[in-house]
Amino acid sequence: MNTFPTLATPRLHLRELQVTDAPVLFAIHADAASMRWYGVGPMTDLVQAHALIDTFAQWRTHPNPGTRWGLEHQGKLVGSCGLFKWNRAWNSCALSCELASAARGQGLMREALQAMLDWGFEHMQLHRVEALVHPQNTASHALLERLGFKAEGTLREAGFWNGQRHDLNVLGLLARECLDK
Structure with a gap:
């Protein structure tokens, strides 16, 4: 994957995150209420947003690569989503996403994740x-669940952030389930 795979939906442009996106990414990740579910504590410095963009860029060349898209709506970055921990031998990976609080409730993340x-x-x-x-x-x-993911179980105390252990539910989607929709 040498060329970044940009995607388009009716309302979104999914594109590579740029250094200039750091302030918006920082604002999203500094929101403590939103980040309570994300798996890390809220950001406290813009340098962390720059480091996150670098991390996402490195995913594409990592032994277990991934791709992280910036979600642009009406010309503004409103979040990101990605596929990572790609196990090529097993044809599997994990999903992650976040959306600015002002952009929630409009179906934007569903549109982005489907694409x-x-x-x-x-x-x-x-x-x-x-x-x-x-x-x-x-x-x-x-x-x-609206995208077709099925609940598969709970990983007890699998997460650790903000000084606490957290259970995490596992949801999975198989190719045939996505294509059946």
Whole structure:
């Protein structure tokens, strides 16, 4: 994957994150209420947003690569989503996403994730995509279920952030389930 795979939906442009996106990414990740489910504490410095953009860029050349898209709506970055921990031998990977609080409730993340999943199943030849979700993150559970993900179980105390251990629910989507829709 040398050329970044930009994607388009009716309302979104999914594109590579740029250094100039750091202030918006920082604002999203500094929101403590939003980040309570994300798996890390909220950002406290713009340098962390720059480091995150670098991390996402490195995913594409990592032994277990991934791709992270910036979600642009009406010319503005509103979040990101990605496929990562790509196990080519197993044709599987994990999903992650976040959305600015002002952009929630409009169906934007569902639109973005559907485009991303379609791309992953076709171009990465994925068989399975999984997501780890905090049990109390009802919005993410509902979104993933609308996309066809099935609840598979709970990983007890698998997460650790903000000084606490957290259970994480596993949801999975198989290629045939995505294509059956």
